[in-house]
Amino acid sequence: MLPFARVTIVGLGLIGSSIAHAVRAMMPTVRVTGYDADPAVRARVVELGFVDDVADSAGAAVIDADLVMLCVPVGAMGAAAAAIAADLPAEAVVSDVGGAKVSVIKAMRESLPHATIVAGHPVAGTEHSGPDAGFATLFRGRWCILTPDADSPEIAVERMRVFWEGLGANVEVMDPAHHDLVLAVTSHVPHLIAYSIVGTASDLEEVTQSEVIKFSAGGFRDFTRIAASDPTMWRDVFLNNRQAVLEVLQRLTEDVTALQRAIRWGDGDTLFDLFSRTRAIRRSIIEQGQDDAKPDFGRSHD
Numbered sequence: 001m002l003p004f005a006r007v008t009i010v011g012l013g014l015i016g017s018s019i020a021h022a023v024r025a026m027m028p029t030v031r032v033t034g035y036d037a038d039p040a041v042r043a044r045v046v047e048l049g050f051v052d053d054v055a056d057s058a059g060a061a062v063i064d065a066d067l068v069m070l071c072v073p074v075g076a077m078g079a080a081a082a083a084i085a086a087d088l089p090a091e092a093v094v095s096d097v098g099g100a101k102v103s104v105i106k107a108m109r110e111s112l113p114h115a116t117i118v119a120g121h122p123v124a125g126t127e128h129s130g131p132d133a134g135f136a137t138l139f140r141g142r143w144c145i146l147t148p149d150a151d152s153p154e155i156a157v158e159r160m161r162v163f164w165e166g167l168g169a170n171v172e173v174m175d176p177a178h179h180d181l182v183l184a185v186t187s188h189v190p191h192l193i194a195y196s197i198v199g200t201a202s203d204l205e206e207v208t209q210s211e212v213i214k215f216s217a218g219g220f221r222d223f224t225r226i227a228a229s230d231p232t233m234w235r236d237v238f239l240n241n242r243q244a245v246l247e248v249l250q251r252l253t254e255d256v257t258a259l260q261r262a263i264r265w266g267d268g269d270t271l272f273d274l275f276s277r278t279r280a281i282r283r284s285i286i287e288q289g290q291d292d293a294k295p296d297f298g299r300s301h302d
Helices: 014-026 039-048 058-062 074-084 102-111 154-166 176-205 218-227 231-240 242-264 268-287
Strands: 006-010 031-035 067-070 093-096 120-123 143-146 170-173
Touching: 006 014, 006 058, 006 074, 014 031, 031 039, 031 058, 058 074, 067 074, 074 093, 074 102, 074 231, 093 102, 093 120, 093 154, 102 176, 120 154, 120 176, 143 154, 154 170, 176 218, 176 231, 176 242, 231 242, 242 268
Parallel strands: 006 031, 006 067, 067 093, 143 170
Antiparallel strands: 120 143
């Protein structure tokens, strides 16, 4: 049995459009309505045709929904929730896809004090954005973390679990604050490092007469892929998860200082031990199906 019959997606970028594609593919009887604040995006979605209807306002989009997915940057969640408040059906479940949860839940609760809210975060994406970037298999085999709070009914949490599993995702339920700390380690700080190192390379490009770009090795090349992610989304993630990000950055700073000391004093044993331990972590990621072991990360060299 399908958990929802009428799904509304507010925000039709990569994640929102991918949810729409996945619902159409995996739950073909479910009616999908879309809305985006950008008229150009709405027009493009009409051309692409991956939703049943594109509404002209957020309120009109949710008027008969039984699931509303807020797929906007985390800094815009409160405003997006407020825009649907007057027209949201009393029985509808509201969820989201934001990468920071404590601040998003607070914003949604303030705008929708009487709504049934089950916050969530599909840990999936690409460096591309916009409605053309979405595809139905984005969530297949990836994790979606549900982060209900004390006011989230268990039945609604279970419906969201069934929904995401229906799109091919693995589902984990996690405390919102714990989610923010985990994602600071696994996603947010790695993105911050990528933005930083690519920015440093850009500053050095003039000094090296473009050799940094010309001779990009695998490591730097992969940093540039991460750093190509949507700037609005990541700005909002860092501002809305600042406590956890700053905590992890402090620990990282201490660890980098220890590495700096080992390099300065020629302490090869410390370096080798660290590199061996982190190599094992890479193997664990592959074993759990979160990446594959193809040479050069599966890049084609034809």
